[in-house]
Amino acid sequence: MNRLNIEEPTDTPGQLLAPGVRHAIGAVALVALAALALLGLWGAPPDDRQGEAMRLLYLHVPSAWLAYLAFFVTAVASVLFLWRRTRSMVWDRVAGASAELGVIFTGLTLVVGALWGRPIWGVWWAWDARLVTTAVLFFLYLGYLSLRRIPGEPEAAGKRNAIAALIAFVDVPIVHFSVEWWRTLHQKATVFNPELSAKIEGVQALTLWIAVIAFTLLYLYLLDRRYRLAVLEEGQAERELEQAIRERTGDAVAGVTP
Amino acid sequence: MSVAGLLAAARAADAHAWPYVIGGWGLTAAVLGGYWARLRARIRRAERTLAPGDDG
Numbered sequence: 001m002n003r004l005n006i007e008e009p010t011d012t013p014g015q016l017l018a019p020g021v022r023h024a025i026g027a028v029a030l031v032a033l034a035a036l037a038l039l040g041l042w043g044a045p046p047d048d049r050q051g052e053a054m055r056l057l058y059l060h061v062p063s064a065w066l067a068y069l070a071f072f073v074t075a076v077a078s079v080l081f082l083w084r085r086t087r088s089m090v091w092d093r094v095a096g097a098s099a100e101l102g103v104i105f106t107g108l109t110l111v112v113g114a115l116w117g118r119p120i121w122g123v124w125w126a127w128d129a130r131l132v133t134t135a136v137l138f139f140l141y142l143g144y145l146s147l148r149r150i151p152g153e154p155e156a157a158g159k160r161n162a163i164a165a166l167i168a169f170v171d172v173p174i175v176h177f178s179v180e181w182w183r184t185l186h187q188k189a190t191v192f193n194p195e196l197s198a199k200i201e202g203v204q205a206l207t208l209w210i211a212v213i214a215f216t217l218l219y220l221y222l223l224d225r226r227y228r229l230a231v232l233e234e235g236q237a238e239r240e241l242e243q244a245i246r247e248r249t250g251d252a253v254a255g256v257t258p
Numbered sequence: 259m260s261v262a263g264l265l266a267a268a269r270a271a272d273a274h275a276w277p278y279v280i281g282g283w284g285l286t287a288a289v290l291g292g293y294w295a296r297l298r299a300r301i302r303r304a305e306r307t308l309a310p311g312d313d314g
Contacts, residue, residue, distance in 0.1 A: 052276055056282045056283075059282055059283065060282075112285070112286060118278055119275045119278050225297045229304065
């Protein structure tokens with residue numbers, strides 16, 4: 001029989017990162033976010049074509065990048081759960097925590113993109129390949145998170161979740177390459193394009209890179225916290241189950257006592 | 259519309275872009291800050307519930 005491994009990857013139970021590392025990541029993320037706010041709202045010059053609306057792209061682009069990263073982590077953790085040698089509840093929790101963050105960042109990508117689209121395209125929304133595939137991605141992972149809430153035996157539920165995550169991940173490359181495969185209103189990739197030649201420079205490029213670093217560090221910090229919460233919630237559920245069993249056993253004993 | 263027309267429209271819209279910029283930044287800060295605060299509160303509550311010696 002295959003036993004589920006519930007060991008944690010660090011010496012601190014219920015956390016992905018050692019507290020010192022987590023505090024350091026949180027502090028650097030905070031500094032990077034403050035630098036981003038200063039540069040993004042004030043330091044970076046307005047764009048020649050997009051004007052001040054360009055400032056929204058310092059949030060839109062890193063949000064989209066983080067959505068990709070979060071769903072990639074979910075997919076890798078799901079593969080590690082499905083593979084018998086590495087099967088562990090740790091990977092199931094990492095997959096769920098990362099997917100939740102991915103949904104938040106995808107939601108932000110869509111909303112901030114709409115706020116950018118209104119002054120630049122003149123519309124909040126267009127039935128464009130990039131926008132539609134991103135919206136599909138959002139709903140796919142929302143469905144995945146709903147699926148995770150369905151109770152079940154941990155190993156069976158974990159397998160079900162992992163398979164669903166891998167199916168949903170198919171949409172990630174479709175989103176990324178949609179601007180290459182189809183004629184779209186959405187611009188092509190500025191940094192991760194097929195030529196790998198960034199079409200941004202100077203203070204604007206610096207601001208964008210700080211944004212990507214700040215959001216990535218924030219993601220790592222929040223992933224650790226969400227993982228911690230998942231561990232605690234599992235502990236709570238186990239305790240409630242034990243208490244219910246104790247109460248029922250107590251009732252049964254009381255029932256046979258003359 | 260021609261490219262020049264689109265650029266002109268973009269420039270005209272530029273003056274009105276700030277409310278969208280502030281809205282986007284404010285919303286992002288509220289969503290991420292709110293998520294972090296909610297996580298923190300839920301972790302603290304769960305840690306209190308599961309504290310040693312507390313039986314539920």
